[in-house]
Amino acid sequence: MYSLPGMCGIIHVGKSEKIKTIKEAISHANERDTVLVHGGYYKEGNIFISKKIVLKGIDLPTLDGENKYQIISVKANGVVIDGFKIVHSGTSSLEDIAGIKLYDVRDAVVQNNVLDDTFFGIYTQRGINCLIQNNVLTSARKQEQASGNGIHCWKSDSMRIINNTIKGHRDGIYFEFVTNSVIWRNVSTSNLRYGLHFMFSNSDSYISNIFRYNGAGVSVMFSHHVKMFNNYFEENWGDGAYGILLKEIADSYIDGNHFIKNTSAIYMEGVSRTIMVKNVFRNNGWALKIQASCMETELHNNVFLGNTFDVGTNGSLVLNNFDGNYWDKYEGYDLNKNGIGDLPYRPVSMYSMIVERNPPAMILFHSFMTSLLDKTEKVLPTLTPENLADTKPLMKLPFHL
C-alpha cells in the first residue's frame, strides 16, 4: 500500500495482501481513492459504496451474493466499478435486488463486468450521466416472475448503455422515464420477454443493437422523439412477438434497421409523425402491421423482400404515406424508364385481410383458391383499403443490401 500526499491512494485487496476483504478496504478508503481487488472469490454479502472511489478488479475477482444479497449498492457520485464477476444475487418479489444498483447518483461508470445468475443485472434509479459499457449479463432463470431485467434504468437522464451483451433475463434492457440517453452496440438475445422495453422515455436513441430470439421482441411505448438507427431485429417468433411493437410513438425516426424472420416485424398502433426510411424487411411473416390509428407516418426507400405478407391493417382509414419503397411482389412496369413503377402497388393482399379476421385460414395459404382470390382483389379492390398504396414503387433496390 502506498500513497503520495495530495494524490489519490491505491488500496490493494487480496488473499496475499494486508487487507483481505473489499468491505474493509472501502472503509479505509478516502474520496477519490482506488481499491484494487485481486483475483479470488469474495463472499461479503452486500458491498455498500458511499464514497467516490474506483473499485477495480484485477483478473476478474468473483463476488458471490449467495442467492441472498444485492451484491454492490452505490450511493455516491462518480463511482467506477470495473472488471468484476458478480454471481448469484438474491431474488425477491418485493424488492428489486440487483447485481449492481446505483441509487440517485451521477457520473457513475460500470464497465467490463461479468454478471451471472443475478435477479436484476445493473439497476439505476434517478441516475444522471452514467456509463454502462462492455458488460456481459447472463441469467438462466425460466420464469418471468423469478427473473429481473438485465440493464434496468428508471427515471434517469443522459445514460450511455454501450456494447453490453445481455442474455436470458426478463427484459434485456428496460427504460422507464429515461431521457436524452443512448443505447449503442448492445446484443440482447433470448430474453424471456422483451429484448428492449422502452416506456415514457423521450429523446433517446438506440443505434446498432442486435435483438434476437426474444420472447416478445422489442417494445417501444408512450414516447416521443425516439431515434432508432441500424438495429437488427431477428427471429422473434410467436403470436404476441414483434420485431418492434410501437405504441403511442410520435415524432420519431426509424432508419436503416434490419428486420429478419420475425412473425411480425413492426406492429404500429397510435404512431404519429414518424419517419421510416431505408429499413430492410426480409422473410418476415408480416413486415408491417399498421393499425388504422396511425397517422402521418412516412415510409420511403424501405426494402421488402420475401415476406409472407407485406402489410396488414385493421381498417380502411389510411393517413400514412407509403410512396417510394421497393416491394419484391410488385408486378408493374416502368415505360418511361425513370426507375419508378407506373402502376401503384397495393401491399395489403386480400388474403392478409382474411387471415387478420380469421387466423386459421392461414392453412389455405398459397393454394390455388387463395391466389385466385388475391388476383381478383387486385383487379377490383373490395376488402382491402383502396388508399393504402405505394403510388411510386421503386423498380430497383434503393441501396445495396
Next chain:
Amino acid sequence: MKKIIKYIITDILRNKIILSYTAFLLAISFTIFSLEDNSTKGLLSLLNIVLIIVPLISIIFSTIYIYNSAEFIELLVSQPLQRKKIWLGLFTGLAGSFTIAFLIGAGIPIILFEATAVGFMILAVGILLSIIFVAIAMLAAVKIRDKAKGIGVTILLWLYFSLLFDGIVLFLLFQFSDYPIEKPMIGVSMLNPIDIGRILILLKMDVSALMGYTGAVFKDFFGTTAGMITSFLVLAMWMICPLLISLRKFDRKDL
C-alpha cells in the same frame, strides 16, 4: 411383370408427351430460377406448378393412356399372366415415368439453384403427388368404361382437389370461425393430398408467419417428426388406397 413395365415405359417414352412434359418442366424451372433475383419468389412459382400442373398432367395423361391401351391390356389378359401383375405393371410404368420426368424436369433445377429444405420438400411433394394422381386416374379409368366420360370425371376430380375442396374449407372456416377449429382443420386437410403437400411446404417456406397462435397449432402437428411421418403416411395411403381399389375392380372386370 418386369417385361410389362419395360414395355410400358418405352411405349410412354415413344409417346413423346412425357418427353415434352419433362422439357416443359425443365424450361419453366430454369426460367423461374434465372429470371427471379430472389429465390423465394422462384420457389413460390415452382410451388404453384407442383400443386396445379403436376396433378393435372399426371391424372389426364394416365387416364388417356389407360383408355388408349385397352386393346393392349386385352391382349395381355389373354396371355397366361396374372391380372394383378398386368395392372401393377401398368401402374409402375406410369408412376415411374412421371417420377423420372419430374426428377429431371424440376429436380435438376432445384438441386442446382435451391438445394435447401424448402427445395427438397417441393421435390418430395411433387413426386408423391405425381404418383398419387396416377393411382387416382387408374381408379377412374377402371370404374368408367366410356372414354369421354372417364376423362371428364378425371378433370372434375382434379378441379375438386385443387380448387373446390379449398373453397369448401374456406367456407367452413368462416362458418365455424367462433369455434376452436384449428385442430379439426388438420384432420380436414388430410382429406386432400394437394393440401397436405402444400402445408408441408408452407411450414418450410413461411415459417415466420406460421408462428402465430394458430400457425403454432399447425406447426406443432406438421412440424414435429411424428406429424411429418403421419402426413407422409397419409400421402402413402392416398397412393395405396386408390390403387388397391382399382386392382380389385380390374381383377373382376369383364373386359
